[in-house]
Amino acid sequence: MNRTSIAALFIASAFIAAPAFSADLCSANLQKVKDDLATMTTTPTASKKDIQTLQESATTAQAKGDDKTCIADSTQALKIVDDSKKGGAAGS
Numbered sequence: 846m847n848r849t850s851i852a853a854l855f856i857a858s859a860f861i862a863a864p865a866f867s868a869d870l871c872s873a874n875l876q877k878v879k880d881d882l883a884t885m886t887t888t889p890t891a892s893k894k895d896i897q898t899l900q901e902s903a904t905t906a907q908a909k910g911d912d913k914t915c916i917a918d919s920t921q922a923l924k925i926v927d928d929s930k931k932g933g934a935a936g937s
Contacts, residue, residue, distance in 0.1 A: 867912035874919030875903055881926045892929050896922045 878900050885893065899922035906914035 867916065871903070871907050871912045871915035871919065874916060874923060875900065875907065878903070878919055878922045878926070881923070885926070885929070887929075889929070892925055896925050899925070 878896065882893070882896060882900070899918045903915045903918035903922065906912075906918060
C-alpha cells in the first residue's frame with residue numbers, strides 16, 4: 846500500500862469511529878451528572894435546578910440521537926457541578 850492509501854484508511858476509520866465516540870461521551874457525561882446529583886449535599890438549590898434542567902435536556906437530545914446537544918448540555922452541567930464543588934459561581 847502506498848502512503849495515500851494508508852492515510853485514506855486512517856481518515857475513513859476516524860469518520861466511522863466519530864459517531865460511536867460521541868454517543869459514548871454523551872452516555873458517560875450523563876452517568877457522571879447522575880452520580881454527582883445523587884451525592885451532592887451542599888449545592889445551592891438554584892445550581893442543582895440548573896444541573897437537573899441540563900440533564901433533562903441532554904437526556905432528551907440523546908433519545909433523539911442528537912449527540913452534539915447531549916454532549917454540550919451534559920458538559921455544561923458537569924461544569925456547574927465542578928464550580929459548586931470548588932465553591933465558585935455557577936455558569937462562570
